[in-house]
Amino acid sequence: MSNIKCQCGHENPYGTELCEKCGRPLSEKAKKSDIVDMRYEGSSRRSQTYKSSIVDKIWNFFSSVKIGVSIIVAVLAASAIGTIFPQKFYVPATTDAEYAEYYERLYGVVGKIYYQLGFYDMYNSWWFKVLIVMLATSIIIASIDRVVPLYKSLKKQRTRRHPSFMKRQRIYGEGDVENTEEALAKAEEKLKELRYNVKTENGAILAEKHRFSRWGPYVNHTGLIIFFAGVLLRGIPGFYVDEAMWLREGETRNIVGAPGYVLENRGFILENYTKDEAEEVFGEALDKVGSIVKTYQTDVTLYKEKEGALPGSDDLEKMQDYSIVVNKPLKFNGYNVFQMDYKLNELSTMTFHLVNKSTEKSLGEFTVDLSKPEKEYDLGNGSSVKMIGFYPDYDGVKDGEPYSKSPVPNNPAFIFQMKTPDKPEGERSFVAIRQTLEVEENDYAVKFASAETRNISGLTIRKDKTLYILLLGGLIFMIGVIQGSYWQHRRIWVQKDAEGHILVAAHTNKNWFSLRKDLDKVRESAVLPAYIDRQDPELDKQEQEGDEK
Amino acid sequence: MDLVAVSSNLLFVSFVSYLVATLFFGGAIKKSKTEKAYHNSKWGTIGLVITIIGFLAHLGYFFTRWAASGHAPLSNMFEFTTAFGMMLVGAFILLYIIYRTPSLGLFALPIAIIIISYATMFPREVTPLIPALQSKWLFIHVITTVIGESILAISAIAGLVFLVKNIDMTKKSKQRFWIEAVMYTLILVLGFVVTSTTFKVMNYEAEFTYIDKNQAPAEITYHVPPLFGMNEYEAMTPDAMTPWIEMPPIVNAQKLSSLVWAVAVGSVLYLLLRLIARKPIAAVFQPLAKKANSQLMDEIGYRSVLIGFPVFTLGALIFAMIWAHEAWSRFWGWDPKEVWALITWLFYAAFLHLRLSRGWEGEKSAWLAVIGFVIIMFNLIAVNLIIAGLHSYA
Ligand code: HEM
Numbered sequence: 012m013s014n015i016k017c018q019c020g021h022e023n024p025y026g027t028e029l030c031e032k033c034g035r036p037l038s039e040k041a042k043k044s045d046i047v048d049m050r051y052e053g054s055s056r057r058s059q060t061y062k063s064s065i066v067d068k069i070w071n072f073f074s075s076v077k078i079g080v081s082i083i084v085a086v087l088a089a090s091a092i093g094t095i096f097p098q099k100f101y102v103p104a105t106t107d108a109e110y111a112e113y114y115e116r117l118y119g120v121v122g123k124i125y126y127q128l129g130f131y132d133m134y135n136s137w138w139f140k141v142l143i144v145m146l147a148t149s150i151i152i153a154s155i156d157r158v159v160p161l162y163k164s165l166k167k168q169r170t171r172r173h174p175s176f177m178k179r180q181r182i183y184g185e186g187d188v189e190n191t192e193e194a195l196a197k198a199e200e201k202l203k204e205l206r207y208n209v210k211t212e213n214g215a216i217l218a219e220k221h222r223f224s225r226w227g228p229y230v231n232h233t234g235l236i237i238f239f240a241g242v243l244l245r246g247i248p249g250f251y252v253d254e255a256m257w258l259r260e261g262e263t264r265n266i267v268g269a270p271g272y273v274l275e276n277r278g279f280i281l282e283n284y285t286k287d288e289a290e291e292v293f294g295e296a297l298d299k300v301g302s303i304v305k306t307y308q309t310d311v312t313l314y315k316e317k318e319g320a321l322p323g324s325d326d327l328e329k330m331q332d333y334s335i336v337v338n339k340p341l342k343f344n345g346y347n348v349f350q351m352d353y354k355l356n357e358l359s360t361m362t363f364h365l366v367n368k369s370t371e372k373s374l375g376e377f378t379v380d381l382s383k384p385e386k387e388y389d390l391g392n393g394s395s396v397k398m399i400g401f402y403p404d405y406d407g408v409k410d411g412e413p414y415s416k417s418p419v420p421n422n423p424a425f426i427f428q429m430k431t432p433d434k435p436e437g438e439r440s441f442v443a444i445r446q447t448l449e450v451e452e453n454d455y456a457v458k459f460a461s462a463e464t465r466n467i468s469g470l471t472i473r474k475d476k477t478l479y480i481l482l483l484g485g486l487i488f489m490i491g492v493i494q495g496s497y498w499q500h501r502r503i504w505v506q507k508d509a510e511g512h513i514l515v516a517a518h519t520n521k522n523w524f525s526l527r528k529d530l531d532k533v534r535e536s537a538v539l540p541a542y543i544d545r546q547d548p549e550l551d552k553q554e555q556e557g558d559e560k
Numbered sequence: 561m562d563l564v565a566v567s568s569n570l571l572f573v574s575f576v577s578y579l580v581a582t583l584f585f586g587g588a589i590k591k592s593k594t595e596k597a598y599h600n601s602k603w604g605t606i607g608l609v610i611t612i613i614g615f616l617a618h619l620g621y622f623f624t625r626w627a628a629s630g631h632a633p634l635s636n637m638f639e640f641t642t643a644f645g646m647m648l649v650g651a652f653i654l655l656y657i658i659y660r661t662p663s664l665g666l667f668a669l670p671i672a673i674i675i676i677s678y679a680t681m682f683p684r685e686v687t688p689l690i691p692a693l694q695s696k697w698l699f700i701h702v703i704t705t706v707i708g709e710s711i712l713a714i715s716a717i718a719g720l721v722f723l724v725k726n727i728d729m730t731k732k733s734k735q736r737f738w739i740e741a742v743m744y745t746l747i748l749v750l751g752f753v754v755t756s757t758t759f760k761v762m763n764y765e766a767e768f769t770y771i772d773k774n775q776a777p778a779e780i781t782y783h784v785p786p787l788f789g790m791n792e793y794e795a796m797t798p799d800a801m802t803p804w805i806e807m808p809p810i811v812n813a814q815k816l817s818s819l820v821w822a823v824a825v826g827s828v829l830y831l832l833l834r835l836i837a838r839k840p841i842a843a844v845f846q847p848l849a850k851k852a853n854s855q856l857m858d859e860i861g862y863r864s865v866l867i868g869f870p871v872f873t874l875g876a877l878i879f880a881m882i883w884a885h886e887a888w889s890r891f892w893g894w895d896p897k898e899v900w901a902l903i904t905w906l907f908y909a910a911f912l913h914l915r916l917s918r919g920w921e922g923e924k925s926a927w928l929a930v931i932g933f934v935i936i937m938f939n940l941i942a943v944n945l946i947i948a949g950l951h952s953y954a
Pocket residue numbers: 073074075076077078079080082083146149150153154157225227228229231232235492495496906909912913916917
């Protein structure tokens with residue numbers, strides 16, 4: 012493709028709309044229009060120039076703002092649909108059948124369709140991810156397409172522009188003044204006072220301000236891309252750990268997901284607000300709601316396995332004591348341990364008596380530690396109790412066997428074999444809470460005496476090496492939006508043409524009202540011709556005349 | 561007087577100031593003939609001074625309540641919505657100082673007044689903080705978000721002025737229909753305020769037991785006569801009205817009843833107003849917008865999105881993620897409130913692109929700004945009251 016040569020002699024790249032140097036319109040379209048399209052200074056952009064190959068087509072697709080906005084709107088709509096009913100991870104179900112049943116039971120046919128279309132797991136669906144990837148692609152391509160030509164042409168601007176460029180600006184004025192030289196000099200002085208960067212070239216002034224704000228969108232798009240990259244990285248092992256563990260009071264266990272570290276739970280505390288401490292201020296609210304929780308807290312001690320110790324050995328080195336509360340996770344070596352959940356009063360031990368049914372005399376007692384039940388409890392005097400079966404979460408009989416639905420001791424049940432001097436072969440008995448079953452009538456029974464409970468803390472363990480990347484992306488995004496939003500690129504051209512008339516033109520990428528205020532200030536000190544704003548028919552001419560009423 | 565009482569009185573002072581200031585901005589528009597005079601109107605300046613006094617009283621409310629409770633008053637619907645009203649006025653003051661346009665005040669202050677009235681319909685007693693909210697980020701995140709949202713809201717108000725001024729109210733059109741729909745919605749909020757206040761003054765209460773969606777028994781108290789009954793309800797208050805119909809377990813029939821009351825009373829109000837005015841409500845306001853310069857309103861609309869968008873991003877996304885990481889161990893969890901903040905953000909990003917690169921100015925831009933406000937309000941009201949996830953204030 013050949014270059015375009017302008018009348019002023021400058022060679023412009025193929026596809027240029029306005030001469031990079033003097034601003035004369037080059038394309039037919041630009042020559043015909045009343046106001047030139049100043050968006051990218053009329054420079055040549057790849058997407059506007061090459062349209063034939065498949066690469067061009069893809070490039071042009073993604074660099075279009077129309078497509079970009081459509082993608083944004085598609086993400087927006089999908090996100091919104093995802094909030095109509097609760098997402099998968101907020102639903103108490105595990106199997107597909109349970110999910111289907113849940114959505115149908117609560118939300119009827121609509122719920123069923125919602126489930127079947129996969130909207131119940133919207134944000135993990137493949138097509139949602141595809142949309143995000145398209146968004147990122149679009150941002151990258153659209154930015155590259157524009158930033159290079161924009162940079163080049165803003166760098167190359169000449170001070171004197173051709174009248175045909177001036178006349179096609181949105182804000183334009185021309186006329187004669189008594190003393191042209193003085194007017195130009197005053198205008199220059201005033202523009203400098205208004206903190207414009209002023210360049211002059213025999214009878215022409217270019218005053219420019221805040222050009223850097225034009226780079227704002229590109230900076231903020233870069234921030235977004237860094238953010239996306241950070242999110243992508245969490246897929247790589249080692250960058251991201253997300254585990255959960257239950258830790259009972261008094262327990263010491265290896266931290267899930269953090270090899271080499273061990274945590275001891277020294278106690279879980281749940282505290283409510285009380286009226287006396289919360290004074291009169293909260294009294295009314297407490298009366299109304301009943302009780303309000305003040306703290307969830309787990310007191311822990313963190314240990315590290317000693318160098319060279321075998322994994323799981325007891326060779327521990329104490330690191331620190333800490334109280335984990337909500338909003339104050341335990342932090343060590345890149346890991347965070349959060350207070351997320353709790354269970355109060357889980358059974359920890361149960362104590363039983365072995366009694367003679369007819370005399371009700373006890374032959375001794377024994378205590379079962381529900382987390383570590385023993386095979387046999389020797390009561391002395393030739394009596395013992397053997398544990399034949401243990402069902403921590405007893406849930407009826409399945410296939411002729413007692414059945415435990417979980418390893419959590421919510422509803423413990425036992426099969427005991429009781430040996431006594433009278434009955435050396437032993438008698439069997441099934442013991443559950445408020446229930447005893449015997450195969451034949453026994454002489455002896457195991458009777459529940461007492462139980463102890465303890466609390467459990469639900470902890471979440473996280474390690475996220477991408478956080479700093481995300482934070483960096485966020486920071487760059489903020490710099491970019493602020494740069495592009497809180498400043499505007501303004502330019503004012505004033506020049507004397509060949510016939511000695513004064514031409515005034517001005518352009519900004521946004522906020523024309525503020526630009527006009529600047530121009531009015533310049534007109535107050537230097538007598539310049541009145542201007543028109545071609546897009547504001549209501550602009551009051553009197554305002555320019557400084558009419559006070 | 562204790563601090564909580566001082567605080568309530570200051571809120572009342574600010575409320576009255578905003579009412580009075582509105583009248584002065586009205587005067588500013590009536591009295592001035594030319595554009596220039598209107599920009600420098602004395603009435604406008606007095607209006608601004610009164611608004612600032614109201615705003616200071618409002619800040620006074622905020623900080624005395626903070627002192628009384630020991631935490632930033634941003635922890636329930638009443639406090640959050642009041643703060644939104646406060647920052648809306650703050651954002652208006654900022655843009656008034658840049659552009660000096662009384663028409664903006666004439667629309668912004670009444671909307672702030674409606675928002676504050678709406679806020680006071682929620683329980684107002686000072687509540688202690690649950691563990692998840694005990695963090696410095698409560699203040700940092702929420703206040704930044706509220707400031708961002710209220711600056712964005714100003715763009716909707718500028719858009720409203722633009723639309724009220726420029727839509728031809730004499731001919732039937734889509735635009736006329738929708739601008740009237742906006743007016744109707746604002747009147748519905750008033751309907752809510754009127755019903756809640758009336759039944760509150762009457763001390764109305766009706767208690768019911770019902771079976772919730774997890775099939776567990778529960779209790780609920782209505783503060784308006786129960787038009788709709790909860791799933792398998794049984795009345796515990798003998799003389800309460802019998803609900804018309806029973807709702808399935810996923811519908812909160814108590815909130816539905818309040819909503820239907822508000823809509824019914826609001827609609828009656830609207831009809832009365834129309835009967836008195838004998839023209840669309842938007843047409844009644846049209847003369848008040850006539851002197852506004854359309855280009856200027858358009859620019860204020862854009863400018864406030866430009867100022868508000870970065871603030872909103874910082875508060876509602878960046879600070880939100882930092883806090884979510886501290887409190888819930890993940891920086892993003894697709895909770896409905898988070899998702900709606902993201903939707904708001906994407907919407908304004910689309911707005912900026914349409915405007916900058918596709919030249920959507922004037923009327924299109926004004927409509928977009930109004931829709932943006934609807935999304936913000938949806939997140940504040942509907943997501944809290946209906947969708948309700950972790951963030952729910954109500
Ligand atoms: C969520 C995603 C995005 C955000 C938050 C974002 C943000 C922004 C912001 C704040 C601006 C400045 C607007 C103004 O000053 O009025 C901007 C400009 C721009 N954006 Fe985006 N953007 C996003 C996605 C995209 C996409 C997908 C495209 C693809 C077409 C795109 C293309 C552009 C272009 C062409 C500009 C104008 C640049 C200029 O005039 O120099 N953006 N963007």
